[in-house]
Amino acid sequence: MKPPTQVNHPPEVTVPADNRPVVAPIHQTVKFEFENIDETLRMLRGERPGFFYQRNSNPTLRQLELTLAQLQGREDCVVCASGVGAIANALLSLTKQGDHVLCFIETYGPTRQLIRRLLAKFGVTHTLLSIEDLAGVEGVLAHTPTRLMIFESPTNPLNRIADIAALTRLAREHGTLTLLDNTFAGLHQHGQFEVDLYLHSLTKFAAGHGDVMGGAAIGSAELITRLRPDFTLLGGVLDPHAAFLIQRGLKTYFVRYREQCASAQRVAEFLVAQPAVEDVHYPGLGAAPRAALARTQMSQFGGVVSFDLRGGAEAARRFTEALQLFAITASVGSTESLIIPPQMMGTRDLTPEQVRIAGLGPGTVRLSIGLEDPDDLLADLQQALATIG
Numbered sequence: 001m002k003p004p005t006q007v008n009h010p011p012e013v014t015v016p017a018d019n020r021p022v023v024a025p026i027h028q029t030v031k032f033e034f035e036n037i038d039e040t041l042r043m044l045r046g047e048r049p050g051f052f053y054q055r056n057s058n059p060t061l062r063q064l065e066l067t068l069a070q071l072q073g074r075e076d077c078v079v080c081a082s083g084v085g086a087i088a089n090a091l092l093s094l095t096k097q098g099d100h101v102l103c104f105i106e107t108y109g110p111t112r113q114l115i116r117r118l119l120a121k122f123g124v125t126h127t128l129l130s131i132e133d134l135a136g137v138e139g140v141l142a143h144t145p146t147r148l149m150i151f152e153s154p155t156n157p158l159n160r161i162a163d164i165a166a167l168t169r170l171a172r173e174h175g176t177l178t179l180l181d182n183t184f185a186g187l188h189q190h191g192q193f194e195v196d197l198y199l200h201s202l203t204k205f206a207a208g209h210g211d212v213m214g215g216a217a218i219g220s221a222e223l224i225t226r227l228r229p230d231f232t233l234l235g236g237v238l239d240p241h242a243a244f245l246i247q248r249g250l251k252t253y254f255v256r257y258r259e260q261c262a263s264a265q266r267v268a269e270f271l272v273a274q275p276a277v278e279d280v281h282y283p284g285l286g287a288a289p290r291a292a293l294a295r296t297q298m299s300q301f302g303g304v305v306s307f308d309l310r311g312g313a314e315a316a317r318r319f320t321e322a323l324q325l326f327a328i329t330a331s332v333g334s335t336e337s338l339i340i341p342p343q344m345m346g347t348r349d350l351t352p353e354q355v356r357i358a359g360l361g362p363g364t365v366r367l368s369i370g371l372e373d374p375d376d377l378l379a380d381l382q383q384a385l386a387t388i389g
């Protein structure tokens, strides 16, 4: 073989079956081959295990899927390139022209936009309610055949708590599928409810280090088997190297989540005591609206703390820019602390009345608590509050 041939057919190194790597290798390969055509065809017909093309599956992606399904307490999972990818693929796969979808004002903006802009183009209608309007949900489900309901808990950005037992019961009574974006609560919570499909942005707490994106849909084997061919067709495949980083991130997931919850609790309690702060939105605060409901549904309350500054937008701007340890940027669940000021809340698709229902005021700020020492975070918040004092 000449060198150009050699570099394209490198020597094979096989690991003996009784000599396992402790950390699974990254299968950074798009294609897998068998010795002959018949074995390839048997695998493609599902008559034997194996892999063929990364867009369909890959061992590194599959290990991540099995880990995530286990964590959420469901049978199967399909991963893709981002959290929004998982939401978009699930919505496109599960709806058809003429279907009706129930969604909520207090959700991650792109979820609303996917339904209101993209699904609407294909003749899928929707109703937009407040997550706290159970009577409204009951009314809509009773009067309009509804294909699916998609909601969050706690919601992004204000940590509103959905009554998951009530919502899933109503949905089941009316033959409506339930999709829960469980990103804020995490992979280890809310598994006790009869949710049909859990959606996660793996970019956040799962990967945890703010250096990789991914998304997942988790549910029964039957539902994931139905979704998987559409996820494959829509093409937003997760890269094996990204899957490896997410798998690595999961090793410290419980430690990070616990520490971030503990720091977030301290930050929330600190903020409650500040005269410049009007309202603190954290489910771990006893006085928070629906805190009792949160305690029945969750054992940990997450790393996101939102609050309202009495001074409004200008105070929020000065406070945000005075912080030293909080990066002014998107995302949550990272090792470094982050802040979104009211100017960056992304409510352009909502009417002023919907913004009011969402609870977003002129001084609403969202913090994502990282893994810095909480004393340093409190000192930073204190000095930034002093600048607007």
Ligand SMILES: *Cc1c(COP(=O)(O)O)cnc(C)c1O
Pocket: 082, 083, 084, 085, 108, 152, 156, 181, 183, 184, 200, 201, 202, 203, 204, 213, 214, 215, 331, 332
């Ligand atoms: C970030 C986020 C998403 C989107 O995930 P990406 O990985 O950024 O695409 C979806 N839902 C919630 C609640 C989020 O916080």
